[in-house]
Amino acid sequence: MRVLALSPGPLALQLDRLPALVSLCEQVGATLQVACAPTCRGAWDLIPQVEKILPFDFEASPTLADWANLLGCVREPDFQVCLNFAEGQQVNLMLSMSHIPTRIASSGFSSTEIISPGEGWCAQRLASFLKPLGCTLDADRFSLALSSKDLDAARAEQPAGEGPMLLLAPAGSTGDWPEQRWTSLPESIAQRLKGLRTLQLSPELPLNRRAAAVASSDVVLSSCPVTQRLAVYNGVPLVALGAQPENLPNRPEIRCLGHQADLSALKDGEVLQALGF
Template sequence: MRVLALSPGSLEDQLDRLPALAEICQQLNATLQVACDPKQAAPWKLLPCMEKLLPFSFEAKPTLADWANLLGCVREPDFQVCINFAEGQQVNLMLSMSHIPKRLGADGFACTDQVNVGQGWTAQRLGPFVQALGFELVADQFRLPLATGALDEAREALPRGDGPLLLLSPTGQDGDWPASEWHRLPDTIKGRLASLRSMVLRTELSLAKRAALIACADVVLSSCPVSQRLATYCGIPLVALGAEATDLPERAEIRCLGRPEELATLQGSDVLTALGF
């Protein structure tokens, strides 16, 4: 069986959809093909059920030729289910000409099942899409299935020592927690915990390498929404700077601290407290 996902949006949007699509494919014993912008496709490649990427930028004002090409990609394989996160007349017209018997979406005349986004944190809100197929989604139980080789490579890149590893993942953008605070924090903690190891996660790394490094950490401090989601999906303790409580699951080892507009003035003592010091 094959499942098709039409997935516009940002990298964070793609990450938010992983638990629902992984659950659907597992329950249906299906492979997955995803139509999305190639620049945002990295999260899908982390799923073992991923069969093929259909490069398509929904936000780039696709032409009729683009839609016709996508229709050809959609009609050629034998899809049984489509999860549609796109909107508009063009996507509905394209889907209405496909042979897919089950088409789930928030609205549109091509939907066979209209599904409204539910309650909860971002990934859990897609539970109704899973329920429409007869299953249940517990997004907080989803974990990224990282390859052993990727984890071994990540461990080799970590600072040497036996102490706990604090992984720092700032956005580096305007309004972030000040760079001086990010630099000062590890030394402050080492004054109380001499064996602490720390490392800054480089944003230029591939998503798979970032996920593997996060999975090897003991705790992640991050103002980056992507790293926050990766830490959540790896089951790693996380202090999420600038995240709303509804962005992430209610879990004892996840703490959200400060609103996005407050990060520039966030006190280091508050971050230390959130980290347990």
């Protein structure tokens, strides 16, 4: 079986969809092609089920020619299923002219199955997309299988020593926790825990390298939604600044702290306590 996913949205949303698409492919023995913005392809390169990426930026006001080209791409292979996360008249018109027999979405006249949002944290809510196919989803069990090459490279970039590794990953956006607090926090922790190693993750790293850096750490402190999801998918203890608890799985090693709109109000002591100090 071959599955098509039409996947608009930023990188964090792409990562939210990984557990559902991987679970579907594993349960029905399918391969996957994904239409997404070129800047988001790194998310789908993390999973082996992806056969092909179809570069298509849904948010860039595609022209009729762009939609026609995408239609050609989806009509040529023999797709049996489409999970459509996009909305709008153009995408529905395009899908209605495709030969895909099962088209699942939350709305749209081209859909053969209309689903309602599921329950649970953000990745688990997509279980409703799998239900019409007789498949189930346990997003909390999903984990990334990273290459040994990327993991070795990540470990080589860590500070020398045998102490615990704290990875800092600020979002770097307006309203983030102030930069000086990201800088001073390791010094405060080092006074309480000798041998602590810290590294600040660069958002410029390719996503596979960022995932490996997360997986090679002992704990992650991050206000970046992408890094937060990478920590969840690698089973690494996480303090997620600005994240809503309902958007992450309920695990003892995951703690949500502060509100996205007011991270500057967070004190060092609150973050230290969340980290266990």
